[in-house]
Amino acid sequence: MRRRAALLLDAAGLTPDAALRAAAEDERVDELLVLTVEAAATTADDRKVAALGRALRTAIDAPAGDTDPTLDEARLVAATIARLDTAHIRLVDLLVRSEQPRVESHGGGSYTTRRDFHLSSQLKGTTGLPERVWPVLAGDLVTLGVLLEERAAPASRSGVGGLGRPTDPLRSWAFTDFGRAVVRVLGTDPTHPAGPTPPTGS
Numbered sequence: 001m002r003r004r005a006a007l008l009l010d011a012a013g014l015t016p017d018a019a020l021r022a023a024a025e026d027e028r029v030d031e032l033l034v035l036t037v038e039a040a041a042t043t044a045d046d047r048k049v050a051a052l053g054r055a056l057r058t059a060i061d062a063p064a065g066d067t068d069p070t071l072d073e074a075r076l077v078a079a080t081i082a083r084l085d086t087a088h089i090r091l092v093d094l095l096v097r098s099e100q101p102r103v104e105s106h107g108g109g110s111y112t113t114r115r116d117f118h119l120s121s122q123l124k125g126t127t128g129l130p131e132r133v134w135p136v137l138a139g140d141l142v143t144l145g146v147l148l149e150e151r152a153a154p155a156s157r158s159g160v161g162g163l164g165r166p167t168d169p170l171r172s173w174a175f176t177d178f179g180r181a182v183v184r185v186l187g188t189d190p191t192h193p194a195g196p197t198p199p200t201g202s
Contacts, residue, residue, distance in 0.1 A: 004040040004049055011053025012060070022060045032059050032075050039082035048089065051081050051186045058185075076178070077185050080144050087129055089186060091137045092146070095175070096183060138173055146179035 009019060023030035036052040043049060055078035062071035084092075129137070141147040150172040175183065 001041045004043075005037060007046060007049045008036055008040045008053040008056070011050040012057040014057065014060070019056075019060075026064075026071075028071055028075060029059055032056055032078055035075075035082060036078055039078075043086075045086045045089065047186070048081060048084065048086070052078055054185050054187075055081065073181060077182055080146065080178075080182055081185065083144060087133070088137055088140060090129060091134065092141070092183060092186065095147075095173070141179070142173070145176055146182050147173045148176050148179075149173050 009016060012019070014022070019033055023033045033056065036056050040049045040052055055074050059071045059074035059078070062068055062074065138147060138149075142149050
């Protein structure tokens with residue numbers, strides 16, 4: 001537990017005394033410090049602990065007062081990350097690496113509206129997770145507001161002439177704006193340093 005707390009504060013760039021002073025000055029920071037310390041103590045994922053520390057530091061550095069949303073967003077991001085298992089984080093990493101721009105045409109012009117990803121057999125073996133759990137994990141991320149589920153593509157039929165049994169429809173999700181904030185705090189998967197920078201807007 002001490003190592004987790006030390007990693008949390010190191011990621012936040014804080015000494016224990018500095019963290020306690022910040023908590024004493026704002027009860028929202030105090031609540032966030034308690035949340036992040038408790039979450040750090042119950043996970044074996046160092047990356048999750050470091051992300052909690054970054055969210056804590058963002059909250060501490062937020063402008064004073066109730067009019068700036070930075071502190072409240074940092075609290076929501078930290079609370080969300082606290083609820084993620086390592087499996088959820090693995091899936092988020094995969095989705096960041098596999099996002100594709102969706103291009104729509106209007107009035108003779110084309111533009112990118114947002115980036116989508118699809119959970120399909122093409123991704124098999126890339127997460128270290130059984131394929132059958134992907135929709136479950138994605139559903140959790142939808143519930144947390146990290147993902148938005150798009151309309152599923154119609155099911156196709158396998159076999160010659162498309163007369164075989166129907167295949168599963170292709171389910172599609174996209175990151176919400178809040179989900180992108182969570183991705184930025186989680187940072188890039190250290191095992192894939194060459195991957196794209198998480199997107200910052202839709």
